[in-house]
Amino acid sequence: MNFQQLRIIRETVRSNFNLTEVANKLFTSQSGVSKHIKDLEDELGIELFERKGKRLLGMTAPGRELAKIVDRMLLDSQNIKKLAEQYSQQDQGNLTVATTHTQARYVLPPIVAKFRQQYPKVKLHLHQGSPQEIAQMLLAGEADIGIATETIGNVEGLLTFPFHSWHHAVIVPAGHALEKQVAKLHKSGKQLTLAAIAAYPLITYHSGFTGRASIEKAFQEAGLAPEIVLSALDADVIKSYVELGMGIGIVASMAFNAERDLNLHRLDCSHLFPANLTRIAVREGQLQRHFADHFIALCAPQNVAKSD
Amino acid sequence: MNFQQLRIIRETVRSNFNLTEVANKLFTSQSGVSKHIKDLEDELGIELFERKGKRLLGMTAPGRELAKIVDRMLLDSQNIKKLAEQYSQQDQGNLTVATTHTQARYVLPPIVAKFRQQYPKVKLHLHQGSPQEIAQMLLAGEADIGIATETIGNVEGLLTFPFHSWHHAVIVPAGHALEKQVAKLHKSGKQLTLAAIAAYPLITYHSGFTGRASIEKAFQEAGLAPEIVLSALDADVIKSYVELGMGIGIVASMAFNAERDLNLHRLDCSHLFPANLTRIAVREGQLQRHFADHFIALCAPQNVAKSD
């Protein structure tokens, strides 16, 4: 048994049992991959993979159990390397943060700026993706820290803790009818309603992103079925189309900047949609460079711009 | 990094940083050991061992942390082998039980007999040692199951659960004065006292064995300092000297067999000494063959002979 064999086992699972792909990912030859698997199976005296003729289709029962252990071992092997870097190059190295557009664009900048000041020699990698992709990157060891709002909370193998809580807000073109409506309501001591919002065509996030689920839930519970004319990955795109007059937008409230978004106005609706909790996630059992812990420490409340 | 290097790191710690010894233990050459350590240190870019000139004296801080991870990895590598055996040879293999004389001689026989019936192809290895040695064997992976009474409960890295609870008993030569004394006490509804026992020279276990600590504690709390004229590792030895009239014995009550020990009588003293809890221990994180789990299951209360 050697590490190359273990890497091959892990990569075979990840690559859906296509050994050619495994060879490419690990920068080695197909034949070597094949032989390594055979050698390991011979050494252990058990079949690890289900085969139909020469094709691999999946794992056997012992194979699945072995894969779990292999994952742990390779994680530990990574931990050894991280440990060594920790001591040999105190404040140097790489930190990969996987996050969504919203966080990267509107929440993380001040934190990243502070971090760079403290660790000028650390190379920061900011990866953008969906919450699912972020979880995958963490589990595969491709990212050190993940930050996302949905789903990330209950992924097996991840350790998460709260980062910050925020609300959605409605954005409208300056002078929009809804804006006047809100002004009137305020005078009589009332607030904006979901029904009033649902009367207009909406532009908001793709499902799975930035609290889209909580928006849908709020409307559904109110018995409303608003027309969502456009969905996008990020608030910048949404704002562009709101400016064009295609509809009113629902975005994370911190995505609105009064100084820059001169053609838009923000309407508070923290009473309409439930608060969203953005979480920080790391892979369970993975050793973190000390500056990674420091990055997480920087994500304390006082460094997060108030958005409501 | 390869497994041989990891094995060498682990063995170096275990062998007190004597590389010659490491080489012998791992059946390889000194020079190879030396080179492997150097290679690993070079690869990681850190010193793992404290050196004085050419001698290794101990570990550096990163070395100590690395050793922990290495232990985990090698444990997992063992787990992979166990897993493979599990599937390739269902009911074959080896089971090493480390225990003390008392358990091996008076408690385990019926359990071992049942086990052999169920798994005739499993080779059982019964290792005897002190509780400390038992813990060491478990932690080093040399034994699968440990059974002992003292200290084993709070050893880091071991998982323990209760096996059975038992009391000490006093044994005396047939017709001994203490025996008559007890008979009298019984008639007036009274019981044997510690003071009555302490009046005679005592023969019991070595300290660290079979509840010796709880015996001492009981006397001490009663303000008594009995004379222990002989201490031994096991009840058989103790009984021999009690028969010779050297003193009265205090042994685990299950060590007395009325049918065999015709020259001795047992006096109940479950009210004088606290109960002793014998525990079963396994190494934390170590995969167990399924017949090992079965062995533990056999240690259920109904299979343990009542001793009080």
Place this chain on the structure above:
DNA sequence: GATGCTTACGATACCCGTAAAGATA
């Protein structure tokens, strides 16, 4: 002087990649 670690060097075994053959869709 005895023990213990390191370095040098030659033999061996292992790992890798190319190429050809066989199997599957």
Place this chain on the structure above:
DNA sequence: TATCTTTACGGGTATCGTAAGCATC
């Protein structure tokens, strides 16, 4: 036929053990 896996084989590399050199006690 195109894709994929296995087997065979030659070249290269890494590992191992012997032996010599050199510290430490």
